[in-house]
Amino acid sequence: MTYLSKVREQNPLIHNITNIVVTNFTANGLLALGASPFMADSQEEVADVAQMAASVVLNIGTLNEQVIRSMILAGQSANVHGTPVVLDPVGAGATSYRTEIVQKLVGAISLTALRGNVAEVANVAGEQWAIKGVDAGAGDGDAVGLAQKAARKLGCIVIVTGKEDIITDGVTTYIAANGHPILTKVTGTGCLLSAVTGAFLAVGSDSPLEAVAEAISFYGVAAEIAEERTRGQGPGSFQIEFLNQLSLVTPDIYQKRSLIKKV
Numbered sequence: 053m054t055y056l057s058k059v060r061e062q063n064p065l066i067h068n069i070t071n072i073v074v075t076n077f078t079a080n081g082l083l084a085l086g087a088s089p090f091m092a093d094s095q096e097e098v099a100d101v102a103q104m105a106a107s108v109v110l111n112i113g114t115l116n117e118q119v120i121r122s123m124i125l126a127g128q129s130a131n132v133h134g135t136p137v138v139l140d141p142v143g144a145g146a147t148s149y150r151t152e153i154v155q156k157l158v159g160a161i162s163l164t165a166l167r168g169n170v171a172e173v174a175n176v177a178g179e180q181w182a183i184k185g186v187d188a189g190a191g192d193g194d195a196v197g198l199a200q201k202a203a204r205k206l207g208c209i210v211i212v213t214g215k216e217d218i219i220t221d222g223v224t225t226y227i228a229a230n231g232h233p234i235l236t237k238v239t240g241t242g243c244l245l246s247a248v249t250g251a252f253l254a255v256g257s258d259s260p261l262e263a264v265a266e267a268i269s270f271y272g273v274a275a276e277i278a279e280e281r282t283r284g285q286g287p288g289s290f291q292i293e294f295l296n297q298l299s300l301v302t303p304d305i306y307q308k309r310s311l312i313k314k315v
């Protein structure tokens with residue numbers, strides 16, 4: 053059985069503390085997938101929401117001091133209850149504030165997975181890489197080596213996304229090749245992927261690395277099909293069709309199209 057079918061069967065509750073740019077898109081993407089989104093960031097309730105959730109996804113896209121406190125409360129509540137925690141370090145390294153806050157979060161919370169572009173993951177792991185705002189800058193270093201090093205250093209699964217996606221726990225590494233560059237023309241596709249990773253982890257406690265690898269590969273397959281169906285129409289049509297495909301891609305279609313390999 054695929055983790056995709058488990059997500060659709062179990063409809064896991066995903067607690068998101070995310071940014072103001074992508075909140076609606078993330079909630080709709082999780083619903084399309086078959087998960088149950090809960091966006092909650094008040095300090096007064098985040099520990100309770102994290103306790104009832106099957107997974108907690110923290111995203112630093114639009115930070116403020118209140119939200120940081122909420123992330124720590126939610127993350128620690130998840131840790132106490134053995135609930136997976138995913139961190140998306142949006143823009144880490146773009147400003148010294150973001151760099152400092154990410155270090156505070158990784159010091160206070162035990163992460164299950166970290167998902168970012170190569171520049172963000174490099175910054176979290178204390179390595180050098182160019183960054184441009186919330187996007188990875190130019191760079192042609194060893195992304196696989198960087199991901200593995202980051203996973204070992206942080207003690208969690210690391211997902212580095214880009215043209216190809218790298219998924220590693222520092223020992224076993226997968227490379228996923230599905231996807232399409234048009235994903236970079238829709239804001240929040242990285243953020244939604246971090247939330248989708250949370251949904252697969254929620255049903256994948258038997259084998260978290262394989263659940264994450266499937267999440268990433270599935271997402272790329274859905275994007276490819278959406279692009280094929282909206283070719284020439286631009287990112288707006290793609291965005292809508294992508295949501296459709298998150299709900300329509302079956303385990304069978306996924307398995308036929310998935311291009312993922314262990315390296």
Ligand SMILES: Nc1ncnc2c1ncn2[C@@H]1O[C@H](COP(=O)(O)OP(=O)(O)O)[C@@H](O)[C@H]1O
Binds near residue numbers: 170
């Ligand atoms: N050049 C590319 N070709 C194909 N897919 C891409 C490309 N760049 C990014 N993606 C895909 O876009 C999604 C978001 O990744 P990315 O752009 O790295 O994250 P972020 O938006 O957080 O910077 C992932 O599914 C990734 O595989």
Ligand SMILES: Cc1ncsc1CCOP(=O)(O)O
Binds near residue numbers: 074
């Ligand atoms: C544009 C922007 N600015 C702050 S958060 C954000 C969204 C980033 O989303 P993603 O990393 O998924 O492209």
Ligand SMILES: [Mg+2]
Binds near residue numbers: 142143
């Ligand atoms: Mg991002």
